[in-house]
Structures are given as C-alpha cells and as structure tokens.
Amino acid sequence: MKKLLAILLAAVMLLSSCGVSERNPAEQGGSDSSTEQGGIETSKNEPVTEDKSDEQQSDAPSGETSSSDTSEDDDNYEDYILPSGDGFSADEFEFRYDINGYLITPYRELECALSYEEVCEMYPDKTVLTWLVSFVDNTYTTMRTKEINDYLVSLGKDYVVCFEAYIDNKYRDPYYVIIQDRIDKGEKFDIIFDFSDHLGQSGLTIPLDEYINSTDAGQKLLELMPENYWRACTNNDGIYGLGNPSDVITYTLVCYYNAELVDKYGYDINKSPLEQLDILREIDENEDDTCTVYGSRPIQYTAPYTNDRNIENPLYWDKDTHEAKLALDNQKYLDSVYTIAKLDSEGYLTPSTFNLFDDSFFLYYTQGVALGFWNGVTLNDDGTYTVSNVAKEPVTCYMTMPNGPMAINNPWYANGVAAASEHKDEAFDLLATAYTDATLNNLLVYGLEGVDYNITENGTADTGDYSVMLYANHLIGIPPAGTNGQGFADYIRNILETAPCEDDIEFIPNILDYQEVVSDASSVMYDFADALSHGAATREEFDAIVAEYKEKILQTGIQDAIDGINAQYAEWKEQQNE
Template identity: 25%
Template sequence: MQKCSRYKRIFMTISIILLLSAYSTGCSRPPSRNIDNIDYSETVNLIYYTIGEPDKDLKLVNDKINEITARKIGVTITYIKVGWQEYEDRLNTLISAGTPFDIAFASNYATTTMRGAWLKLDDYLTSLGKDLYNTVDPIFWQGVQMNDGGIYGVPTNKELAVRDHWMYPASIVKKYNIDISKYNTLESLEPLLQMIQQKEPAYIPMELDRDSHNFFALYGYEYIVNNKVPLMVKSLDADAKVVNIFETKEARQILDTLRRYYKEGFINKDAALREPGGLKRGDKVFWKSSGGGPISETTWSKDRGYKVVSNPVTPNIVTTESVRGGIMAVNANTQHPIESIKFLNLLNTDPELRNLFNYGIEGVHYRLSENGQAIPIPGKDSEGNPIADAPASYAGVQYTQGNWFILRTMGGDNPEPLDKWEQFRKNNADAVKSTVLGFTPDLSNLAAQVENIEMIWKKYYPSLMTGTVDVDAILPKFNEELKQAGIEEVQRETQKQLDARRGSKK
C-alpha cells in the first residue's frame, strides 16, 4: 500500500509540473511588453511571401507589423511581396528548390498541396489556432478540404460566392438613364455597345484582357480542375457530367458573339495581349467585368478614378474556386510551425494587425473619419504637396491576407456603408453551395497531360475569348490540339473520381 501511495504522489507531482509547463508555454500569450523594450533576439522571425507589387513603404509597414507581433506573440516577419505576373513562377521555384520560408499566399492551392508543399493544419486548428478556426465561416473550411479530408491552408474570411459583376461609369448610366439590371447576357449588351460607340467615342465600349472572363458562369458552369484546363461542370446539377466547355453549344454562342463584337470595334484591339489589371486609372471604359461581393463598386470606383455602378450577372453560388481564392498556407518544411499558426491566428482575430496589413500605418497611409472609417492619405510630390492620383506608398492586397470582417470600412468621397460587413454576412447566408464544392481530382498520374493542356490553353484561349480570331478557323484547331494533349483522358479520370465521390456521399 505504501509503494502504491508513493507512486501515486509521484504521478500527481509530475502531472502538476506538466500542467504548469503547458500553461506557461502553450496555453497563454506572453505578457505584454513595452515596444521600446522589446528584445528582438528573443523573437522568432517568419519569412512570408505574398502577391502584389512591392510598395515604396513596405519596410516601414513591416517594421510596424513587427512591433505589434513581437509584443503580442513573440514573432516577427520578413514581409516579401512579389509582382502579379511573377508570383506563381516564383512560388513554384521556392517550393521546388526547397528554399526556406514559412508562410505564403497559395496561388494554386490544390496543385501545390498535392505536391506536398503545405503543412496539414487540422491538429493546430483544434488547439493553438482554435480562435482562427472559429472566426472563419465553416463553408470555407469545407471548401479547402482536400481528398484526404485534411486542411492545408487558411482561407480568407470574405464573400463566399464571388459573382461576376458588370460595371459601368455612373455618369454615363445617369446621362442615358440606363437600367443596368436588364443586361444579364452577352447578347443583350449589343445595343448598349452600339450607342456608346456612336455617342461616346472617347469610351472603349468593352474592355477585355488576355485572361478574359468566365462567361461560361452565365450558364451555371464552374471549372473542375483549374481555370487553365477547360473542363467544367454545372454547379447545381447533382448528376452533371464533366465537359470540355469548348465543345458545348454555349461556348460556341459566346465565342461567336465576342467575335462579332470585336469586328464591330466594341472590344479593345489589344485585348488578347493586355495583361490582367492593365487598365490604367482614369481610362474611359463603358463595360468591364470583375468578380466580387456586395458593395464592390466602392473599391472599383477608387481603382478606376471615377464612380462606377455594377450589376451581378452570375448566380450566388459558392464554388471551390471562390472559397480557394485567397489562401495563406504554411510551408510543410517550416522550422516554426507553432509560431506560424500563432501569426495566422493573430492576423485573423486582431483588428490592429489586420488593418495595418490592409491600409498601412494610421496617420501615414490613412486617417480616420469621425465615424471610424479609413480614408487614404494622398501621395506627395518631391516638395511634399499632395497628389490625388499618386500611387499609394503602401496598399495591402485585401483578399490574400485574412479575415475581412475585422477591417475598417472605407471613407472619403465615396464612402462604404457602415453596415458593409452585415451586408456581407447576409449575402453569405443566402449563397447556395455548389454540388461539387471541395472536390479536387487527383491527377498526379496525368501531370504531363495537364501541363500540355495548359500550354494549349495559353496558345488559343486569349485570342478566342476576346473575339480576336475567326472562330470557324481556330476553334477546331484548339479542340484538336487539346485532344492530342490528353484532355479526354483527363476528362475520363476526373469524371471517374467525381462519380466515386458522389457515390460515397449517397
């Protein structure tokens, strides 16, 4: 009995020590420290890559971020932005070469996850990242799950359904009393574009770029592999077949309409070569399409340099593509998984840090209105005079960097409504989930075919989807080369896996 009692006391002593140890290391935040007295040698530095043009004041903002993160979680970051056109290639190179980094914007989440690039987060999200997990809408977590049921990235908590919006200059809409809600098909735009061409020659009637737009979503289609592999499925049809969209009658109708518009001079002549985002501030464009959620006109108006109004033309459907549009992931080879989760948790739950990432430093890059909205501070010339249209010295890429619902709304000449985030929540509640939400075909055995298909896509898609080339001559070549590249094999395998998934769900 004495021996048993002694073992019991030893066990209780060890349990108390372990409990105190856990409390002091993993279950509580370190005590707040005065910024001036932070010992940065005690912090862990994380290397973070994301998309966006490097800002003039990026280091200034990075230093301010580190003051906050060092004080609150004992972490600093090296904040690296890579330009829009270079980012995907740079990320692939980092992964392939095994270059050390900790966190990155996962621009091609499914593909890079299947390459083993990202840390599986499930265990962290039930412990250290529990606040983060509870902050993000559950449908996002469903959408980022991979085939093994695991979660390998943190989705941006934003609008669930990214609908295509057709936008127009507010002044032109008012001048001609246009009811933009009546124009929901590509064909319906023709009389409007003719009128603009005749009466407003300073305006480009329709602006497209080489990535063009997912006009197929007008008919309820979504991509099933990625948007450079033209295999699609009807979002709300539980038994829909995977199709090569360029073999459908809907695609033929779209292509013929775009070709007619191009020949009429409605579409900008450089459309097949124009980079995405190549529209300059102040350029006069009548029709343009962009994906967004409620109240996106405010942001688009600021980008365009004049007020625009918009009309959503695609269904309010949550797709895999829409929920995976802005994912931050942790490198599978990181030496600092716990610190990475702490950082992501803070970024998604702490308004001070999240607003700093998005707007920059208060008093330097923005000021607050009387009702707490963020108003950007104009850039200055060499003599310190404000320049209204000067490029921002810092601008976060909002959809790539965490929870929107703790961001300040935007003020200024065209302020966002104070209840913006309530409108977003209502819109999310009304969205309908795609029948293939979260489905990711495993095409690792067909990687060569997928790569060849994407090469053919780059060769033909920009010119076809901007009306630049003759459809009768080019579409058959496109489809024939897709077949030679292996699209039918990829289509069969994708359909097989989709059928298996549907069967398991039933």
C-alpha cells in the first residue's frame, strides 16, 4: 500500500498552489490529508490520485472511465471549487474517480496524444517504444507526441515513442499488479513509470547499472547527476529506475513566521508555538485580517513532518538505529501533530483545506517539502523568505525547520526499462536522453513553447500545467512557475550535493509480502489522524489517543512486517560487508 505525497513532487509541493507530492492514496484506500491543486480544492476525506505530495490538473485519455461508471454519489461534486478566469470553461472538466472510488481532480481530455498505431504509421521506418505512465502527476503533457518524436528524429534516433496510461479507474489493485496483468496478457512495454521501490522488487524493470556505466548516454547521465542522486536511486542491489532529482530530497516540517509580527510581539521562532500561546492569543485578538496559524490538520504519516524515511503510513525508518519502527513511536511526528491539534483546539488554526482570504498570516505551519523555492516562496538577500501565494498579500517571513533539515531520500516514483521490453537498448537511450537533453525534457514536462507555455522575464515557464513527477530534471530544464528562475537549478544541485545522506540509503524495504497487514495498519493510522482532526485540548488527552491507536495498530499484526523488514536489513547489511 502506498502513500501519496509526491507529489509533489514532485512530487507532491510546498504551498497550496502545488500541494505536497506524496504517495498515491489510491493504493491505500484514501487519505485524510488535504490537497490543494492550482485553485481546485479537495475536502479532507476525499483524496486525489496524487504524494507524497504533490500538483496540477491532470489529463485523461479519451475513453477513460467516467464518473457515471462508478457508484460514487454525485453530491460529492459540491466539495470542489473549480478554477476561474479568462479562458477557463467548466465544460472542459468532468469529475472522475481514482481506483478506490474517491473523487480526483477534474481534468481535461487529451488532445495531442497519439496511439501506438498512429505513431507507427507516421514513422514507418522507426522502432516505436511504448512509455507506460499513470496519471498520478495530474498533469498536462505527454500530449506533444508528434513534436517529441520529430525532435528524436532530428537527433538521429532510430526510435520514436508513444505514451500509454495504465490506470483504469475500475481497477482496485496496486499498480504493479495492474501492469503485470497486462504483461501476462502479452502486452509489450518499454519504459514503465511506477513507485520506485516497486519497479525492481516486483520484477517489472531491469537494473540499469551496466547501461549507465557502459554506454555514451549513460556516461553523460552519470556525469550530470550528483553522487547522492545515484545513492538515492539504488534499490538494494541496483538502479531499477530514474527519478526526478528534486524528488530525492526528503520532506521536513517547515514553519514560516511573519517577520514583522515576530519583531513586533517578541516571538521566539526557535521555541514551540505551544510555549508562546499567550503571544498567539495577543496576535489573534489584535491583528485584523491576519490568520494566526494556517496549516493542515494532523495527517497520518511521518514523512511530511520529519526528514525520516517513510516506509508506509504506519512505519518509518529510524536512521540512527537502522530499524523499521511504528510511526506512533516517532516522537518528532507525535510532537508535531500534537502541536497542530492543540492550536486547533485553541481556535488559532485555519485549516489549509480552505482558501486563506486574510491579507496576511502569522504562522504558516506546513508539512514541508524539499523545494523551498517552489511556487510562491523565494529567498531574499537578507535571509528572509517571501511567501506570495498563501495570503492575499505577500508575507515576508522567517523560516525554521524544527524537526531537522532537508535530507536525501529515495525517490517516490521512477521510470525504468521494462523487463518485458524487446527494445531495452533503445528504451534506456530514450530514458537517458530525456534526463540529459534540455529540449526533450522541456517538451516532456511543459509541451510546446509558444503554444502550451511562454518564458517569463525571470526565465520560468508561465504555465500551471506541467508534468513534473513523470519526467522533470530540474538540473537542466526550464524552471517551473513560481520559482526563483535560473537560480533554481543551482538551488537543487546544492541540496543534492550537501544535504545529509544516511549511511544505508541504498537499503529499500520490500513490503510486497506484507501488503495486507500494512493496509490494515494504514487504515488505523487514518482513523488516528481523524481522531485528532477535532483538536486535542491537553497532552494527556493526546497521549491517551496515541495509546489507543497504537494498540489497534499492533493488533493488525504489523509487528510481523517490522520484524520482516528488519530481517531484510540484516541480510542486506551482511551482503554489503562481504
């Protein structure tokens, strides 16, 4: 079972216009986290198909299952606020559902995608590769198939590509099961996009190490990407997929404090808000048109609050003891969700499931993501940050990361060469070229310049529709809208080269044998987060809730998964020492 996240990246982004790129709740049975995507809001109990967290409006192929094919009640539509403005027509959108029947973000039909047969007809002398993608990225591209292929031809490639979606809304199986079912029926794919740990552990893709080390395209890729990127993409014994380099930077809790009000009231940003409730009360009473605290209510997994590796909702990886442990034993996570629950009980929290219409805010308490410069957050010369898309007016802020800095993490998603491919050499060459050729990467991510997007004065793409999680390499591509322009690539590279990277980052737990018990335990974590959604008046009340749900989680048999994962680590470590 996988958490969203991602988004978002890609995943899963930092602020409400992008959302957090987290793992897909479609394989978890839903999510209690709120997701805001480019003006489209979802209610707390209605997850979208995208991460650990994630992004923008997604596209669907014609013929995709429509909402009328599901049993979900149409009354849920009222929970959505559609975007508005020049050029937008609500008729372009239709409501759809993820593989668990939950409403997902409305998306437009693809207009530019070409089928395999059409690509074969257009390029009869070329090998046609199939790139299998899902719509977890809620994005626009892979539409410009012709332009992408014309560019590949201009490079002298002997192959072209078509894109195919593998998620049918009627499915209720994990993605790797869906893909394997199609392979078992004789379908052929060349590149597969999925959760990075699934790619190798389910046997869907092959190790890329030999290609990376022995081909010209691989060498170019090897020279471009920092060492920590390769460590993060390693799945125990090899590299089974390539992820977005900005997606290998982990989440951590980020707090943005209104600098003017901090100075005015003498607030200490290095202390917990719970130690300064008297100041928050004063701000709440005195500052009109100012939100005291803005942020999501408690959510059910550790990754957005800490820089620990999240295994699955109920588990995390303790990098100090090198063990899988219960999320409800993670003290940083518990302190963080108690803080937000207590602030909610005190009446200071405006949940981020709602648009913030106040002119300003005092504290933006966010389950942070790596990309601090993403969408509306820029670093100023004096070390403060300007947060421009949370309140009505830009807010100059001090920023803290109370639970530790951003660190290197395994990518949530990756693209790998399919084990079933009959054109593995060409597939790797395409994959490597997509991550090293800026023109191709921009075509994949944004589409066609002058048609799908334009370049702004600071060098960013002026579009809200782009495919970050699937294809983006921010070290070479056009910086996304809302970033600080050409400095964004240097920002990402600096983090990749300097962020902490744990010793055993290459160890990836295989939870495929524990899917059922992890699913059951994940459901309990959802209930735990829901129990906190109404606040917690005292620490004693909170601790009692934690104890209750910890007992329920243990009753699912999750200890077997913990013991199994820790046994996997011991075996892997022994092999490393041989």
